[in-house]
Amino acid sequence: MRVAVLSDIHANLRALDAILARVGAVDGIWQLGDVVGYGPDPDAVVDRLRELGAIGVRGNHDLAAIGDDVIRDFNVDARAAMEWTRRTISPATREWLAALPARLTVDSWSLVHGSQRDPTWEYIVTEVAAAENMALLPSAYGLFGHTHLPIAYATLPGSSDLAGLAALTPPPGSSLALDGRRALVNPGSVGQPRDGDARASALVLDLAGPVVTWIRVEYDIEATQAAMRKARLPARGVSRLTFGI
Ligand code: ZN
Numbered sequence: 421m422r423v424a425v426l427s428d429i430h431a432n433l434r435a436l437d438a439i440l441a442r443v444g445a446v447d448g449i450w451q452l453g454d455v456v457g458y459g460p461d462p463d464a465v466v467d468r469l470r471e472l473g474a475i476g477v478r479g480n481h482d483l484a485a486i487g488d489d490v491i492r493d494f495n496v497d498a499r500a501a502m503e504w505t506r507r508t509i510s511p512a513t514r515e516w517l518a519a520l521p522a523r524l525t526v527d528s529w530s531l532v533h534g535s536q537r538d539p540t541w542e543y544i545v546t547e548v549a550a551a552e553n554m555a556l557l558p559s560a561y562g563l564f565g566h567t568h569l570p571i572a573y574a575t576l577p578g579s580s581d582l583a584g585l586a587a588l589t590p591p592p593g594s595s596l597a598l599d600g601r602r603a604l605v606n607p608g609s610v611g612q613p614r615d616g617d618a619r620a621s622a623l624v625l626d627l628a629g630p631v632v633t634w635i636r637v638e639y640d641i642e643a644t645q646a647a648m649r650k651a652r653l654p655a656r657g658v659s660r661l662t663f664g665i
Pocket of ligand 1 (some may be wrong): 566
């Protein structure tokens with residue numbers, strides 16, 4: 421079974437379609453939240469995920485898009501983009517977003533946007549936070565997004581001892597075999613990468629093994645940016661896509 425794991429698509433349809441073209445036929449699509457926000461195509465992205473039968477969880481931007489007052493905690497640009505998103509999305513999109521759970525467990529994998537202890541909001545950026553959250557996992561492995569950074573926190577090969585937990589930054593195209601290890605894995609962001617690489621990022625998960633493989637795919641960034649300008653979305657959100665920051 422091959423599964424595509426997508427996070428932080430952020431209404432960037434061109435980035436999503438480039439990733440889907442690269443991964444080809446898969447047995448499932450799991451998404452880790454922030455389907456909308458920042459980008460110009462919220463309805464089209466949700467339509468695509470719905471057509472493909474994607475399952476997954478909600479992110480903080482998805483929560484804001486359906487009217488939650490978490491928008492108060494957003495910075496100026498995120499808030500302006502979110503106000504546009506709220507005005508723009510169809511009732512069907514709002515309904516699909518509202519139905520997303522905060523957490524989901526499939527097979528040996530637990531899906532959240534942020535972390536186990538705070539599924540919508542916590543950013544896991546340290547090994548200490550990763551170890552604390554790994555101890556809370558209801559399954560062998562965890563998937564998370566929210567930071568927009570491709571990374572794995574994994575125990576040593578053949579060991580489930582959290583004392584050996586280390587952060588692994590995967591080069592694009594690299595694979596990590598998880599046999600016997602425990603791991604929290606982040607696919608990076610499809611629609612707004614922040615690790616200095618502008619290409620769309622995602623993960624292909626081979627459930628037998630299991631083995632995770634990070635992929636990076638070029639997409640038509642300028643077309644996304646043109647659509648954002650046309651929608652009068654914030655300029656900083658447009659320019660950061662060029663640099664992957
Ligand atoms: Zn995000």
